[in-house]
Amino acid sequence: MNPDQAWQSVLGQLQMEMPRASFDTWVRDTRLLTCEDGLVTIGVRNQYARDWLENRLTSTVARLLAGMLNRGVEVQFVVAAQEAEENEVEPEPEPDEPRADEAEIEVVNRLRYDELVAPARIVAIPGYFSRLLPEIGARAAWLYVGWRQAVWNGERGHEGGSRSRRIAVSQVTRYSGLGRRTFFRATEDPATWQALVGLVERQDLTPRWTQGRDRRSHRLPNKYTVHLTLPLSQADSRSIREWLTERIHSGVSLFEALKQATETKELIGELLPLAGPATDLEPVAQTVMDIAVSLNAGELPPDLQAAAEKLHRRIISGFGTLLITHYFLEKVIP
Numbered sequence: 161m162n163p164d165q166a167w168q169s170v171l172g173q174l175q176m177e178m179p180r181a182s183f184d185t186w187v188r189d190t191r192l193l194t195c196e197d198g199l200v201t202i203g204v205r206n207q208y209a210r211d212w213l214e215n216r217l218t219s220t221v222a223r224l225l226a227g228m229l230n231r232g233v234e235v236q237f238v239v240a241a242q243e244a245e246e247n248e249v250e251p252e253p254e255p256d257e258p259r260a261d262e263a264e265i266e267v268v269n270r271l272r273y274d275e276l277v278a279p280a281r282i283v284a285i286p287g288y289f290s291r292l293l294p295e296i297g298a299r300a301a302w303l304y305v306g307w308r309q310a311v312w313n314g315e316r317g318h319e320g321g322s323r324s325r326r327i328a329v330s331q332v333t334r335y336s337g338l339g340r341r342t343f344f345r346a347t348e349d350p351a352t353w354q355a356l357v358g359l360v361e362r363q364d365l366t367p368r369w370t371q372g373r374d375r376r377s378h379r380l381p382n383k384y385t386v387h388l389t390l391p392l393s394q395a396d397s398r399s400i401r402e403w404l405t406e407r408i409h410s411g412v413s414l415f416e417a418l419k420q421a422t423e424t425k426e427l428i429g430e431l432l433p434l435a436g437p438a439t440d441l442e443p444v445a446q447t448v449m450d451i452a453v454s455l456n457a458g459e460l461p462p463d464l465q466a467a468a469e470k471l472h473r474r475i476i477s478g479f480g481t482l483l484i485t486h487y488f489l490e491k492v493i494p
Contacts, residue, residue: 204238392447
């Protein structure tokens with residue numbers, strides 16, 4: 161990737177992470193001037209834009225460019241001379257040729273609420289998440305919402321599956337409703353990671369460093385595991401295990417017990433208890449698959465794996481979907 165391509169990629173990343181008004185005002189019109197000897201010079205419109213960008217984005221832009229160019233760089237913002245005189249009128253671009261397979265749409269919001277809140281811009285999370293809230297607490301819950309949405313944004317345009325992605329911390333804080341300082345304080349609190357077990361897990365307990373081509377030490381990004389499949393609450397995990405154990409003791413096979421549980425009409429009352437905080441902190445299985453393994457001598461053949469996954473999916477999807485507007489996360493919570 162050459163420097164020009166890298167800068168365009170940085171602009172795309174910043175556009176996703178920043179409020180639209182800030183991006184349009186300060187960042188959109190910037191351009192790459194030079195990239196020589198590890199120094200990247202970015203041209204801006206005026207001194208106000210230069211000061212704003214230097215104070216807020218220098219380190220972020222340097223980190224993004226270093227990752228894309230695979231070498232450490234320093235960034236400076238300078239006021240670039242305009243390529244055209246003030247009184248020079250640029251020719252209007254010719255309109256695009258009309259195409260038969262396109263439609264020109266004018267978007268109209270008749271309600272001020274729709275204009276301000278933009279209710280179509282939402283974060284969606286399985287409604288089962290509400291059963292985890294009494295156990296993990298509000299702060300951990302919002303942190304998971306932020307991690308989950310940041311990962312989802314990073315996944316757009318890519319195929320599904322489990323993989324590693326680099327996610328900007330600003331994406332997480334944006335959707336968690338937490339300020340940057342609050343976020344980092346939370347990540348340094350062991351109680352946060354205890355609450356987020358099965359949701360988000362920190363892999364690095366100490367900072368990792370590498371030496372760049374500039375022979376300087378650069379800190380590597382912290383590594384985390386984000387689970388998009390929700391785990392069971394502790395209370396639900398115990399209830400499901402007891403339910404399956406009773407069926408097995410009555411002579412029903414584990415496969416048939418999993419099938420019966422999946423076909424249960426009313427989850428609450430028949431299979432799951434009323435929602436409530438866990439009565440103790442003893443470790444429990446996080447998924448139906450884990451429960452099945454423990455009930456089958458540590459083994460999970462393909463038929464039991466499929467049956468256990470079907471039951472887990474039935475439980476997680478059996479509580480609808482929670483919809484949270486971006487406006488609420490970005491404007492109301494902070």
